[in-house]
Amino acid sequence: MPVRYLDNSTSLANAQWSAKTRKQQWLSWLTWLLGVSLFILCWKMISDNTLWVFVEDAPKQGADLISRMVPPQWDYTPKLWQPLWDTINIATFGTLLGIVMAFPCAFLAARNTTPHPLIRSAALMIIVSSRSINSLIWAMLLVTILGPGLLAGILAIALRSIGFVGKLLYEAIEEIHPTPVEAITATGASRLQVMAYAVLPQVMPAFAGISIYRWDINIRESTVLGLVGAGGIGLQLNAAINTLAWDKVSMIFILIFATVLVSEWISAKVRKAFL
């Protein structure tokens, strides 16, 4: 222990205290040393592999790109309303579909509500596989299977959302107070009734918050799904970049920015309402 009596007596006057023992202090220093060395090493490797010629004129290139972007091509907007509406639809329906599938999954995956450990493993498996694949990759796979279009986008968003909503919701379920569950069980209620009366009201605020947060993320994610052909404003973005029409690109950026702002505002309102 860190407390030492210098003179081998038990006199309080000479007792010394430090948060760490000698050994812990040495270990701490050694870890820092290793960490800093590793950082410097990596820094050098990245620097060696960078073609500095390109980096040197980066400010010029950047300024050039921006000059091509301004002014944005304002009269391009009428052609963007439809894809933007598609994007919002992909995000919203995708989120709804994801929530519908994630909800039962979360109850099966939470340690305190699962009917059987094997079912729990299966539910966790679904959640993990959904989480480990990015929406864009889901979209690529689905476009190959279903062909390009909104449907692929909606399903891609839904599949990715299962993992996100499922994981956060089952963690919320595992953190509920156990005594209301005991109390409802003690009335002779069935398992389903215990879930509906003791568990659901406790996780409702978390569930609303998680869902709306995921919708918010999905608005952003669905703007790029068009890059792989899954519909939405990303299609236009891709086309504009390919034709080097930077004034159109900046117009699309402005619209996406505005949409994300609005979705942030809506989700803040909803979260407040559900507390």
Add this chain to the structure above:
Amino acid sequence: MLSIQSLSKRYNTGDRALTNVNIQIPKGQVVALIGPSGAGKSTLIRCVNRLVEPTEGQVFLGDTQLTQLNNRQLRAARRRMGMIFQDYALIDRLSVMENVLSGYLGYTGFWRSFLRRYPQDVIAEAFRLLERVGLESFIDKRADALSGGQRQRVGIARALLQNPQILLVDEPTASLDPKTSRQIMRLIRELCAERELSAIINIHDVHLAQQFADRIIGLKAGEVVFDGEPEALDTDMLTLIYGEEDWNPQTDTEDDDSVQTQTPDPIRMGAKVAMV
């Protein structure tokens, strides 16, 4: 009425919570279960309605052997046992009325309860109970808007809506102030008398136990070491249950009957300062 026969409970961790407990409780008797923390009081009442599964022994409620029931039968039997909790165990985000009506869950199906469709006579009974416990003006309040004493009254109304034959009461006053504690104990006592209910009340406060119970059972390390009238509980018995301590009321700081203003002992204060 309730018969607990050679009941033992060993947790998976190997801890013995209860050892060979035998208790018979006749109809209408209010029993206080006292004992130090960890003596097995909570485990004992949870073994009765099998929120905790007993390891050995039998529990009978009337003619029903509770320890042998399958899931469906157990649910039906639990309706006859109302439970009241230390921290009230209400559903905070539901209204007072919904909390009381949840006492009827064992009698109704999932969808009816999910859609809050309760029979008219049950609703009427819930109103009557809320009035009886003095909460008629709080029906539509959310449970977390109530004070501790009011919440415990909701808990009591919920237990009574089950129309039970026995109440299992786990530390009903541990989170309440002395005055509210007495009111709650008196209410439980009165309701037991009105409805001829038996009750097992786990309680820390020995004075409350002596004041409101017909019979006191002392539990120590999972075994019954005292079982008798409240008057028979003297300082020797308290020492037997809780261990060596000065039970003299003059030095008993937990005695909330007499509000004593204690003058701090200057020598002990001095000692404390030196410690710091």
